[in-house]
Amino acid sequence: MHPFTLTRTGDAEEAIEAHARDDRLAYIAGGTDLLGLMKDRVTFPERLLDINGLPGTASIEELGDGGLRIGALCRMSDVAADPRVRERFPVITEALLLSASGQLRNMASIGGNIMQRTRCAYFRDDDGPPCNKRQPGSGCSALHGSNRNHAIFGWSEDCVATHPSDVAVAFAALDADVIVRGRGGERVIPFTGFHRLPDSMPERDTMLERGDLIVAVEVPARAEGRASHYLKVRDRQSYEFALVSVAAAVAADRGRLRSVRLAMGGVAHKPWRLTAAETALRGAALDDDGALRSAIATSFADARPLARNAFKIELAQRAVLRAIQTAGERP
């Protein structure tokens, strides 16, 4: 790795001020993505600020109505094993347990997880092929290159990368909120508006500004929370990123869907909500595969495959069907 300095802070205001003032400074928490990016020469921060000592951000608190506030410094493994998360939001536990490995889940923080950068091989390639996300203006090698793992929704000519986080897909489906503290105080960013589409600025993954510090993710109580499921389809059975993944949460009456929440991973630059399908699925019977398939298809009318990933369109719809039915079988 290139040389850099490292300091620690236990004071959020100090951290925010330092980050806002200094664009060569990066926060470090678990470090599992940041250090990999530095080793792969994707990013070269000159100063790292260790934020693991910030108080009050490493626990899960009750929101009062059954919702949970997950501190940004909570480790993935602690959140996955928390009895309240397992009971109320199985989709969160499943998404976390299908991510990374046991060692990495002990290290990686929730705030860092949702800030992960894409696994696009061109972005991570330390030989430095054209990549607008790493070097704005250099071009996108994946657009006409090896793009089997890339987006089918919302991409631009400048970037076709997907977002790698699993739990972000679950948070998006549940309409969680990201609680951010910045120079202007604390604010709430709805999860579905936290990550950006690439448009002409793929170097920007999220809506965060310099100085911003994620302090928590709040998951409100949801009628669909308990009957929820995360389905991840990938080339290996374990320890691999998704080809496509689905977070499904449903509320059903006597086998008919009253409401559905659906988000997908592996298909876009951000967790992708299937809003058209959510509407079309209302009232459908959970065992009526044909009706469910037709309703799901409404969210795929605007899918735009690349040269090597058209298979994702069918794969994704089948995955959504199975995820809904599995979620619907939960008591």
Next chain:
Amino acid sequence: MAGNLPRMPVTITVNGRARAMTVEPRTTLLEALREGLGLTGTKKGCDRGECGACTVHVDGRRVLSCMTLAAMQEGRQVTTIEGLEQDGQLHPLQEAFIERDGFQCGYCTSGQIMSGVAVIEEAKAGWPSAATADAGAPFTMTDLSDAEIRERMSGNLCRCACYPNIVDAVADAAGRR
């Protein structure tokens, strides 16, 4: 600025002994253990968090020592493969790896064993895994099937492919058979 960076003092308790070191900020825990303290049992494989060869325990939890900085471990308790034996007695999982032939070349073995020891502790603590049928239900040691062990050990690669024997060794040490 290369070459002129201030080194940082850090004190880490390694295998029960407080070790004061001065390290460059960019020194990983793995490098500090191997190059700084001469504890070469912990291996560098991919150096990218993908193979698990560098697995050690920090404050009782398995982590990848290649993906964390030594200077961030101030005051922590680190256990490496060298610290598993007690008074000349191998850890039961070390014994089980020998008994079950859980290795050929041996390069991944210390990482496999450090990971396996933690897998058993995580299962005892009731942690579910992606192989758990109902992650919402309580997890007990009787649920620690071969499929569970495989899933929980998936962060440790073995290029000799000793996986079946590794699973058997972990199952033995977990007292499952």
